Amino acid sequence: MxxxxxxxxxxxxxxxxxxxxxxxxxxxxxxxxxxxxxxxxxxxxxxxxxxxxxxxxxxxxxxxxxxxxxxxxxxxxxxxxxxxxxxxxxxxxxxxxxGWQAGAGDDWREVDDWAELVAALEHFQRPLFTLGREPLEHLHEIPLHQHWTVRCLTAQQAVPRAEIIGARGPFALDEERALFARLGTDVLISKNSGSASTEPKLQVARELGLPVLLLRRxxxxxxxxxxxxxxxxxxxxxxxxx
Known part of the structure; x- marks a missing residue:
């Protein structure tokens, strides 16, 4: 039995x-x-x-x-x-x-918490957050020179200088390329989940030479x-x- x-x-x-x-x-x-x-x-x-x-x-x-x-x-x-x-x-x-492992040409930077992440984002303008819902708690803190895109499971109404996308993986490589191009993304923020279904975004960042900020496991x-x-x-x- x-x-x-x-x-x-x-x-x-x-x-x-x-x-x-x-x-x-x-x-x-x-x-x-x-x-x-x-x-x-x-x-x-x-x-x-x-x-x-x-x-x-x-x-x-x-x-x-x-x-x-x-x-x-x-x-x-x-x-x-x-x-x-x-x-x-x-x-x-x-x-x-x-977890995912960085390859040749990758610019990956680990951060420990939200405060360290915000400091690391200071010189960027179009970050793409793929951390889940946590960035939604900080939409009122978006610097004037930045426009955020937050991708999480559930969409919600956009706010000034932010777009919230509701989507669930797996994500196709061509779709991720199109998203980065539409957004003008200049930095990717992610958890190091190690999931194959969400890994294509890392390939796009690699192709574009973009830095990736990874929240430490x-x-x-x-x-x-x-x-x-x-x-x-x-x-x-x-x-x-x-």
């Missing part, structure tokens, strides 16, 4: 894995973006109330294995998952997607098993079922 799995998702890999799970397992989403309605497993949307709430859910639902396939920058969720696994006495496995907690590739995790899961 298959173990009852709780899969913490939100990434492309998590959705791919959810399509392979049976009806006894649960795919959990924070609630941002589209909620799939065609999965063979159960789907849960919303938070748990921290590590203690997650541990209580694991016990109540008889979960036997916790899988953390959240975004590499979802540090708080990953910390809650590791702690909840300890509290509930179940194993926690995590997919730790490798957070430290994630150690768990019982970590995997760099989805198929390695799936193989280990299959062996566990034997």
């Amino acid at each position: 298959s173990p009852r799995i709780l899969l913490l998702g939100g990434t492309t890999e998590a959705l791919r894995l959810a399509r392979r799970l049976g009806p006894e397992s649960i795919y959990s989403l924070a609630g941002l973006g589209r909620v799939p309605d065609d999965l063979p497993c159960q789907v849960r949307v919303g938070g748990f109330g921290g590590a203690e709430g997650l541990a209580a859910f694991i016990r109540e639902q008889g979960i036997e294995l916790l899988l953390d396939l959240t975004h590499p920058y979802a540090a708080q969720i990953s910390a809650n998952a590791a702690r909840a696994a300890e509290l509930s006495g179940v194993a926690c496995w995590a997919l730790r997607r490798p 957070p430290e994630l907690p150690a768990v019982e098993r970590e995997f760099a590739q989805l198929e390695d995790l799936w193989g280990a899961l299959q062996r566990r079922l034997v």
Whole structure:
């Protein structure tokens, strides 16, 4: 009999894995973006109330294995998952997607936080933000010499000196080239997610000789098993079922 799995998702890999799970397992989403309605497993949307709430859910639902396939920058969720696994006495496995690596000719600069990012942007005029929703909290701070473009999951009305684009990857290379050309982008801001579906923007920046500001990855907690590739995790899961 298959173990009852709780899969913490939100990434492309998590959705791919959810399509392979049976009806006894649960795919959990924070609630941002589209909620799939065609999965063979159960789907849960919303938070748990921290590590203690997650541990209580694991016990109540008889979960036997916790899988953390959240975004590499979802540090708080990953910390809650590791702690909840300890509290509930179940194993926690995590997919730790490798980050992108700079190549020849790339001008990549890492920053630690928003304040450092703003300072690094001082001499640019047309930044393209692909960080998610965080820049939306700072639209009132846009310098007079800058026009921002913010690409996140949901669009909203434009504000002075800013355009907000709602879009979800994967993004095609030619589409990214057209976007950069339309915007006159002179610097790209991104998280180092390591996702193939959003990597084309880096190629466009490379082709145009544009700098890329990367928000440094957070430290994630150690768990019982970590995997760099989805198929390695799936193989280990299959062996566990034997």
